[in-house]
Amino acid sequence: MTARYRPLWLILGLFLLPLAIGGGLFAYGWRPAAPAANGDLLNPARTLPELLGADGRPLDPATFTDHWTLLVASAGPCEDACRQWIVATRQVHVALYKQMNRVQRVWLTDQPHPDATPLLTLQPDLHTAIAASEAARQRFDLDRAGPQVFVVDPQGRLILRYAADADPRGLLKDMERLLRYAWAG
Incomplete structure (x- = not known):
């Protein structure tokens, strides 16, 4: 050379x-190492069961399409831990800033006639849904203690679950990542 x-x-x-x-x-x-989600990845993704609206009529499945949904699921009335998660999901929603129009929030309960008035007076953008059937209760694990947060994709599938003691900052990181790479919603 x-x-x-x-x-x-x-x-x-x-x-x-x-x-x-x-x-x-x-x-x-x-x-x-693959980047891991902060919540529990539901694999396979769960389809949404039939839910009722606050008025007791079946909720249109199109309610969950074209948007990402942060769904706070709790059995019974919305107690302190549930209210804290509803406030946390609102903070996550606002922190998404430019992407917040791609996300909606839902409170899910198993009560036949929930009193959502105290929640809606402070957060009018919050939707209410009722898990009336046993299949819906099982799909959202309403027998577990404390509220849980589910992320619903724009096709209406449950993809992530956060336990009652999860850190809302992890939810924010996961939502930012999902919205950055997802075309849908």
Whole structure:
């Protein structure tokens, strides 16, 4: 190798070195850690059961299409922990800023005639839904203690679940990531 070709070999080596390292890592089975969701990923995604509106009539399934939905599910009346999650989902909704028109919020209960007036006076953009059937109660795990938050995709499928003690900042991070990469909604 003459001195005249040394820069050419050096440049070629700089381009080929990352390919050789990447190929070696792939050959030995190393894979980067996948970014994990902060909530529990529901795999497979759950379809939404038939729900009732606050007026007791069946809710139109189109209510959950074309929007991402943050759904706070709690059995019985909305107690303190439920109210805290409703406030937290409102804060997440506002923190999404430019993307907030792609997201809606729903409070789901199993009470036949929920009193949503105290919630709606402070947060008029909150929708109310009722899980009247046993299948709906099971789909939203309403037998668990405390409220849970579900993320519903624009096709009306439950994809993420957050426990009562989850950190709302994790919900915000997941929603930002979903809205950044999703075309739907």
